[in-house]
Amino acid sequence: MKAQALDSKRKEAREYQTRSSGVFFKVKKVLYEKKSAFQKIEIIENDFYGRVLFLDGLVQTTEKDEFFYHEMLVHPALACHSRPEKVMIIGGGDGGALREVLKHPVKKAWLVEIDQEVIRACEKYFPWLDKALSDPRAELAIADGFEFIQRTTEKFDVIIVDSSDPVGPSAILHAKDFYQKLKKVLKPDGIIVAQAGSQLLHLEEHAQKAKFLKKMFRFARFYFGPVPTYPVGTWCYTFLSDRIDPLKIKKLRIPAGLNYYNAEIHQACFATPAFFEQAIK
């Protein structure tokens, strides 16, 4: 994906998702702009989508449609686990995933975000982050997720990889080596979920990932959900576990009051389109 950098006088923010197509937002106001040690961070206001977070010019989160992504990233795994006490989120500095995790009866949730500036900006402009971080069960670690998992002495019930796309500081979070190390800090009956990219645009990456993930985990399934502002609209996630098959759970533990995810969506989201099945075969 190609990104177009914003500037404070720009009337429009565009993200090229392919060479010839993409998404644009009319900029009502530029709320925040800063180049951190890792990436360019921008937050704009748009009439329809509300506040929109860009990292290096790529849309990460919008107030209007973030629930599609965060609910689908978090709840399928947490609803399948009978006692998700220790949960780790890698990335996720906008706080949406942490907010959703805390809807479950977890004992502790770590947010491992590499970029302190993303946290600062999102605390100010996406108030759900501040609220989630004030929960006594939440612990923030400003650290590279790859390094964090190599030094932690904890074992986790659920690990959520809420990374950006495989460019910049996130590239490392999509590689085989990372998943091998991640598995070492997962309890035997644990679950890993990761955002995996666009269903249509990243087919080749999905095929490569499927090869090693299927060897590494007894259950390695892709699942899907819409995210209107992400490239081509349908997003992919991976569900990985040695003990838990997400399609054989008798009682899903779903918190009340969600906007998108429910028991019917849970069953449906693992249905794989023919072109995708063919690609990951």
Ligand code: SAM
């Ligand atoms: N849902 C989003 C998407 O796909 O567009 C991703 C959201 S979240 C903002 C991604 C976060 O991952 C960013 O804040 C980024 O700083 C963080 N990140 C990138 N590489 C990381 C790493 N190696 N360790 C920890 N966090 C990382």
